[in-house]
Amino acid sequence: MNEYKVKGLTCANCTRELQEEINKLPSGETASLSYNTGKLKLASTIDMKKVNKILSSDGAYIENVEEEGHNHEHHTGVNWIALLSISVFFYIAAFITEQWINEYVAIGLFLAATALSGYQTFFKGLKNLLKLKFNIETLMTIALIGALSIGEWKEGALVAILFGLNEYLEGLGMQKARKSMEKLLEIAPKEATILENGHERIVKIASLEVNQIVLVRAGEKIPSDGIVIEGKSSVNEAAITGESMPVEKAIDEPVYGGSINNEGVLKVKITKAYEDSSLAKILHLVEEAQETKTPTELFINKFAKYYTPLIMVISVIVMVLPPLLFNGSWGDWFYQGLAVLIVGCPCALVLSSPIAIVSGITKNARNGILIKGGVFLEQLGKITTIAFDKTGTLTKGEPYVEDLVAYDPTFLQIAASIEKSSSHPIAKAVIREAEGLPLDEPDEISTVSGSGIIAKMKGVTYYLGNESHVNHLKITEKVKQDLIDFKESGMTLVILANESNVLGIMGISDQVREESAAVIANLHSAGINNTIMLTGDHEKTADKVAKKVGLTSFFASLLPDEKVAKIKELSKNEKVAMVGDGINDAPALATADLGIAMGKGTDSAIETADIVLMQDHLGKLPSAIRSAKKVNSIIKLNITLALGLKLIALLLTIPGLLTLWIAILSDMGATILVTLISLTVLYEKKEKATM
Known part of the structure; x- marks a missing residue:
């Protein structure tokens, strides 16, 4: 599939119709044209001349590579503003002329205003009329011809001007959302400085290869994922995690492509070609996310197909029935019918969802929350239960x-001396606890599988491990009680003894994240009813963690397949999201209504889940849920406004009060409101993570 950037797309409904036309071409069955991204995907065997002809029928065109990034106006922007400004001037001049000078001069000026602002719509409508294709341009053309034929020069001109302004504003709203997304995509570095035999060479980012050494100076972007081999600096990883606090990097520490070196000079060994880097995958998924259709969007698009023909039938009924059955004036009801035709424009309705969806995906991506599609954003706003x-x-x-x-x-001191050569996680915990104490070197050391370590130091034999490791000793009542207390608290035991006595007991736990309790409380306040923990740990440990962080319930001692079964059980009555690290939780993540992974850009997290928290904590999850709920609320409000204003306009036909300019204003008002309300998602104040 080849991908092209398309300029001049005027509305979501028109874009859908253009795609349908391209789909009818030989090799065009798989073609897709996205209004959200302005991108066209085509099979390489398709006839491009025919594609260009279809696009040009609506004033759209494929942008040349050389044009990209330059401000070419072509069919949009300044031209539209200039034409509309001149049309408004002619309209005002005509209005004054009609009152004070000459009616025929005024008619000429009204016609000039109509032609300037409505000629594109008129020609498109005539072509569509000949093909019996009824879309907004066709309806507007019929309405304009009808208005002029009955001498409504003033109203015809006003309708043409307002429709032109409406089309411009509609395109402007989506353009604003697109530009915000494009700005996000610009974080990708363009070039890299590689070191070869002590010499520097600047190369395009796409040509970077694994194991090459790159030089990253202060203020420069790290070109791809790699490991620091020389230098020390703080790095801004906001492009990956959404968090602006710098992270200190030294030798042997990983860095991510797109993050910015704040000071000093780093030498980085590339571990992934740019197209395989975390940033490239994130940006690719964000772009793809814009093109997915939510169930709401699919329903609206289907509804829009039937809406316009229905309005045409209503228009004919309005024109014919009142004069035939109720002795109404043919002229008056013909005018009312023309006004009803204009109400048939489904543009505001079709626009009710995409701007809000793109804005929501963009806002979350800037915040380090990767949502893989509008369908997942919509689903996130419906979640009532989260399993962790x-x-x-x-x-x-x-x-x-x-x-x-x-x-x-x-x-x-003795326990840490025995553990100091071990890489086991529990050994590391013991060594951290003994930090600052002088440690000795064991004379002999051996491991007993499943129980612990036997070591000799300064002629004394020591036993370090679990309870079974010290069963050769007679345990005192005091030690027995302490062991019971530690186990009751859900801790793993590490016991040190010599050949005759227990020297001490340590209770080892998995440390609860500092932010977990605040995040859970925040989720409850964001409308999540149930927060549940699924763990393979035993009951007491699970109970302790659940109480500490404020979960509503927990299930312990679960095997991976039992986690999946529990998710299925919960999903019967609730919309369930599963949150895990994206590595060992893959089955549960895939089974839940929504899989949410956290992992600071790890491949497994990005590939497994529907939503990825690019940080290594849950702090921004409540923000993502609130954002999703807001997007869903806005879409519902937009649909209500788009249909409500049109319904009011249609009801005005009953007393015969509907006019052409009221009809166009009902659509224009809906378009402006839908666009402005949707963009509030994008400019909503950025929430701080719960830390």
């Missing part, structure tokens, strides 16, 4: 010494 994995999600996934009892003052 424990390890690495609500907790840090790093064991730490929560409590200890020392029966001998040398207990901690």
